[in-house]
Amino acid sequence: MPPTCEVSVVVPVVERPASLVALYREFSAPLREAGRAFEFVFIAYPWFRSLTDELRELVQAGEPVRVVEVSRAVGETALLKIAAAQATGRILVTLPAYLQTEPAALPALLARVDAGADLAVAWRWPRRDAWINRLQNRLLHMFVKPLSGGRIHDVACGVRAMRTDVMNEMPLYGEFSRFLPLIALREGFAVEEVTCAVHPAAMTSRVYGPGVYLRRLVDVLGLIFLLKFTDKPLRFFGLVGLLLAVVGSVVLAVVFVQRVAGQGLADRPILLLGVLFVVLGVQSVALGLIGEMIVHLTASQRQRYRLRADPRRPSRPEAA
Amino acid sequence: MPTDDGVSDAPRLSIVVPLFNEEENIPLLHAAVRDALTSEWSWELVLVDDGSSDHTVEIALEAAARDPRIRVVQLSRNYGQTLAMQAGFDQARGQVVVSMDGDLQNDPRDIPRLVAMLESGYDLVAGYRERRQDRLISRKIPSFVANRMIRAITGVDIRDNGCSLKAYRRETLRRMHLYSDMHRFLPALAAATAGARITEIPVRHHARRFGQSKYGLSRIFKLLADLITITMISWFRERPLVLFSIGASVALGLALGSLGMTLLGFGGLRHEMANAYVLPAATLLWILLACYLLTLGLISEVALRRARESDPELLPLATERVF
Numbered sequence: 001m002p003p004t005c006e007v008s009v010v011v012p013v014v015e016r017p018a019s020l021v022a023l024y025r026e027f028s029a030p031l032r033e034a035g036r037a038f039e040f041v042f043i044a045y046p047w048f049r050s051l052t053d054e055l056r057e058l059v060q061a062g063e064p065v066r067v068v069e070v071s072r073a074v075g076e077t078a079l080l081k082i083a084a085a086q087a088t089g090r091i092l093v094t095l096p097a098y099l100q101t102e103p104a105a106l107p108a109l110l111a112r113v114d115a116g117a118d119l120a121v122a123w124r125w126p127r128r129d130a131w132i133n134r135l136q137n138r139l140l141h142m143f144v145k146p147l148s149g150g151r152i153h154d155v156a157c158g159v160r161a162m163r164t165d166v167m168n169e170m171p172l173y174g175e176f177s178r179f180l181p182l183i184a185l186r187e188g189f190a191v192e193e194v195t196c197a198v199h200p201a202a203m204t205s206r207v208y209g210p211g212v213y214l215r216r217l218v219d220v221l222g223l224i225f226l227l228k229f230t231d232k233p234l235r236f237f238g239l240v241g242l243l244l245a246v247v248g249s250v251v252l253a254v255v256f257v258q259r260v261a262g263q264g265l266a267d268r269p270i271l272l273l274g275v276l277f278v279v280l281g282v283q284s285v286a287l288g289l290i291g292e293m294i295v296h297l298t299a300s301q302r303q304r305y306r307l308r309a310d311p312r313r314p315s316r317p318e319a320a
Numbered sequence: 321m322p323t324d325d326g327v328s329d330a331p332r333l334s335i336v337v338p339l340f341n342e343e344e345n346i347p348l349l350h351a352a353v354r355d356a357l358t359s360e361w362s363w364e365l366v367l368v369d370d371g372s373s374d375h376t377v378e379i380a381l382e383a384a385a386r387d388p389r390i391r392v393v394q395l396s397r398n399y400g401q402t403l404a405m406q407a408g409f410d411q412a413r414g415q416v417v418v419s420m421d422g423d424l425q426n427d428p429r430d431i432p433r434l435v436a437m438l439e440s441g442y443d444l445v446a447g448y449r450e451r452r453q454d455r456l457i458s459r460k461i462p463s464f465v466a467n468r469m470i471r472a473i474t475g476v477d478i479r480d481n482g483c484s485l486k487a488y489r490r491e492t493l494r495r496m497h498l499y500s501d502m503h504r505f506l507p508a509l510a511a512a513t514a515g516a517r518i519t520e521i522p523v524r525h526h527a528r529r530f531g532q533s534k535y536g537l538s539r540i541f542k543l544l545a546d547l548i549t550i551t552m553i554s555w556f557r558e559r560p561l562v563l564f565s566i567g568a569s570v571a572l573g574l575a576l577g578s579l580g581m582t583l584l585g586f587g588g589l590r591h592e593m594a595n596a597y598v599l600p601a602a603t604l605l606w607i608l609l610a611c612y613l614l615t616l617g618l619i620s621e622v623a624l625r626r627a628r629e630s631d632p633e634l635l636p637l638a639t640e641r642v643f
Contacts, residue, residue, distance in 0.1 A: 185397070188395065188396030188397040188399075189396070190396070231499045231500045232500045232501075232545070232546075232549075234545045234546075234548060234549050235541075235542060235545045238545045238548070239541070239545075265581070265598070265599070266581075266582075266597075266598050266599050267598065268598060269598055271598050271599075271602060272598055272601050272602060272605070275602045275605045275606070276605060279571075279605050279606070279608065279609045282567065282571070282609060282613075283609065283612055283613075286564065286567065286612070286613055286616050287616070288545075289548070289549075289552055289563070289616075290616050290619060290620055290623075292549040292552065292553075293552065293553075293557075293560055293620050293623060293624075294620075294623045295499065295500075296549075296553055296557070297557075297623055297624060297626075297627035297631075297634070298627060299497035299498075299499055300497045300631050300633065301630070301631070303410075304399070304403055304406070304499055305395050305396075305399050305403045305404075305406070305407050306395070306396040306397075307393065307394060307395060307396060307407070308394035308395065308396045
């Protein structure tokens with residue numbers, strides 16, 4: 001077990017990996033300047049060996065760097081959870097494996113956590129990078145920002161600092177680490193934002209393949225369901241089912257009236273459409289009912305609220 | 321989670337009050353409770369701050385500093401009335417727990433009567449507002465319709481589900497786990513989960529003195545969805561397969577109906593024989609639905625079984641009859 005330190009910086013190496021040595025040198029400088037005892041934990045898959053190999057020279061030079069390998073592609077959330085379990089620091093900092101913000105963001109984030117925030121996230125503002133990057137960010141936030149009640153302006157920024165317990169207590173899975181600030185808000189943690197500058201290296205245009213955008217869309221849909229309907233699935237499935245069943249019933253009613261008026265039934269393919277809509281509607285409602293049943297039966301297993309840890313702190317974080 | 325029963329200095333009566341932006345009302349509430357409860361019962365007042373944005377917390381903590389019988393529970397954000405009540409229930413130490421609103425529309429002078437009624441052999445005593453001091457169109461009429469529906473569907477004979485002033489035995493609350501907006505269906509939930517013996521008595525109701533009323537008219541869909549849920553929990557919690565079998569039977573009936581029409585068509589009784597694919601296809605769809613519902617019913621039985629294994633409190637309360 002390495003000696004304990006104050007700040008553990010966790011870097012999941014998953015996408016857009018750049019030189020990790022350069023990353024370490026840039027981001028360790030302000031920590032050293034602020035006189036904080038720190039460690040860097042790089043967590044990566046074996047197929048990123050070519051990148052993590054560079055770190056050997058740092059380790060051999062006695063820098064506080066650890067490299068952890070996970071042999072299966074488990075996703076960023078799992079990597080963060082594993083790394084948080086390995087971290088020895090009181091404060092956990094997450095960094096993406098590329099230069100996303102200016103390193104000066106770190107001391108500001110740590111100061112907020114010291115002042116009592118559970119989670120402090122970087123907000124890249126003003127955005128000075130390529131227009132295409134800003135457009136993508138804008139589109140994402142069109143869906144995501146209202147979910148936070150307008151309180152989070154930059155969900156996508158991976159530069160975050162938190163108490164280490166926060167990561168351990170957070171019910172995170174799948175790709176939801178992307179939306180960490182939103183989930184932390186829902187869990188009742190005090191989340192604060194710190195504006196910081198975009199790193200010059202991150203200003204070049206980034207365009208991804210269609211698969212990536214499709215995955216993001218699925219993630220956002222999953223997030224909406226998670227935040228709004230996990231405790232009341234029938235409100236979602238019931239609404240969908242009700243709409244479908246109403247459309248189907250209208251079709252069937254029209255066909256039925258025409259049948260009574262003398263028109264045949266069997267040569268009306270639209271009858272099938274009506275039946276199909278009713279069937280889908282009933283299926284959706286039934287799924288919602290199952291969901292409600294499971295929520296009800298497991299209601300005793302989870303405490304759904306969080307009490308304020310320090311009763312003297314004001315209930316609202318001061319407007320940043 | 322409920323605090324330990326064995327605490328020696330635990331009061332007999334806990335009054336749980338969820339507060340959301342009620343800074344003006346706290347001193348008045350405290351005074352009213354103090355005046356209403358005389359010496360015979362030891363009591364505590366559990367004030368639950370539901371993430372208020374005004375000075376509710378500060379004022380509550382001040383009151384608690386002056387009167388040790390006040391306890392303040394602070395939620396870390398605004399979770400809504402249901403979870404605020406659950407948090408208060410979890411912190412309450414008394415054998416009898418009374419819930420009430422923090423807006424002074426309920427009158428603490430009714431608490432001794434509620435408690436006396438509870439002691440006479442009930443697990444939950446609900447108050448109903450006899451002369452309700454609220455607006456007719458936006459509050460009273462929707463509430464009347466909703467209560468009628470809840471009463472008819474759940475079979476729990478309570479005429480005012482919306483009145484927060486209720487008294488519970490601790491054991492009843494231990495079997496109830498609130499989430500979503502379940503605070504509106506507490507008696508039905510108590511009957512379904514704890515098998516509670518429930519009654520109601522009339523209570524006083526005052527017009528709001530301070531602050532804003534926190535409900536509106538625009539909640540019909542949510543209320544309906546919750547009503548369906550509570551109905552299902554009331555009738556089918558112990559046998560979900562029955563619920564889904566009913567649906568499956570209806571679908572199967574429709575399948576047989578369209579099958580019959582298909583056969584009639586094939587029999588040459590109708591001119592529809594030429595295009596006889598629509599009705600058989602409809603038959604298949606209905607059969608599909610029936611199978612789907614049966615499968616879901618089986619899944620719900622699995623969920624029930626798993627929950628039973630881990631949670632013995634799913635069984636209702638049992639009380640020995642005293643003659």
